[in-house]
Amino acid sequence: MTVSSGALANLSTVMRWGAWSLLLLGVLMSAAAHLRLSSQPPRTAPTPAQAAPASAEAVGPGGFAVLYVAAYVEAGRGTEASLARFFPNMRNISLEAKPGAQHADQLAAVQVKDVSDGYWSVTVAARITASPSARDDESDKEQAKEKEEDETGVLRYFQVPLRSTDGDGFAATTLPAEVGAPEAGDGIELDYGTPVPGDDKDETVTTIARFFSAYLAGAGELDRYLAPRTALDPVSPAPYTQVEVAQLAELNGDYRRNLPASDGARRQLLVDLWAAAPDRQLRPLTYALTLTARDGRWEIAALNAAPVLTKEK
Known part of the structure; x- marks a missing residue:
């Protein structure tokens, strides 16, 4: 079959306009997609959830007193600020002991007494051990005598007065007072028969x-x-x-x-x-x-x- 030159010319024109149409359509679709994405708020990576610190209210008077005694035992000259968050009046007091000379373990609130509304007296037990550097100035004889005691620690008791604060927290009203062990209670009777x-x-x-x-x-x-x-x-x-x-x-x-x-x-x-x-x-x-x-x-x-x-x- 023979195709005339006029038909070829018309076919070339149709193909050229079709190409331009496809190009223009691609540009329009790209612009529309850009506008659609721009109208949406930008996506950001989610912020990791952070655990909120335990409040004084959650800790309670006994727990607050335990934290206070632990900080008190290890505090010393130059570290008074570590106690100010428990005892606000600590800002006016200077310590003389070497910081870190003693360490408290196995702390527990063993007695909590209500003094008045929003005011408690808490007795805290703590096993106190001396750091090795604290014995540097002692004689060899004294070190030998106290070595075993220092390694195992001595169970001591501290009485802490606490009051509630406006922010549902607690504050100590004085420095801790060292006291004797609380008296053991009477024997507990259970409602069971002879074993x-x-x-x-x-x-x-x-x-x-x-x-x-x-x-x-x-x-x-x-x-x-x-x-x-x-x-x-x-x-x-x-x-x-x-x-x-x-x-x-x-x-x-x-x-x-x-x-x-x-x-x-x-x-x-x-x-x-x-x-x-x-x-x-x-x-x-x-x-x-x-x-x-x-x-x-x-x-x-x-x-x-x-x-x-x-x-x-």
């Missing part, structure tokens, strides 16, 4: 022993000893290799061996254990338990938070 030794022939003792073997020593499945709707996970990693029931007592009466497990029956026991650690050292442990009966057997319904105290008469 009896654990007996392997007692089915209840056998259940309790197997339960604690699973709970503390990782021996067997724990769920098989739990009552329905009782959720409890074993201690992990298992701290002991063997558990034995030493003795047990029953709430509101004497413990009865091989008590029939009538459906719906309930028992509350105080159980003393011997638990053997991997190094074969035995540790005594005491648990308050609630047992319930189902299908002719006793099951663990709860590890109680605390044993039952004798009611005051």
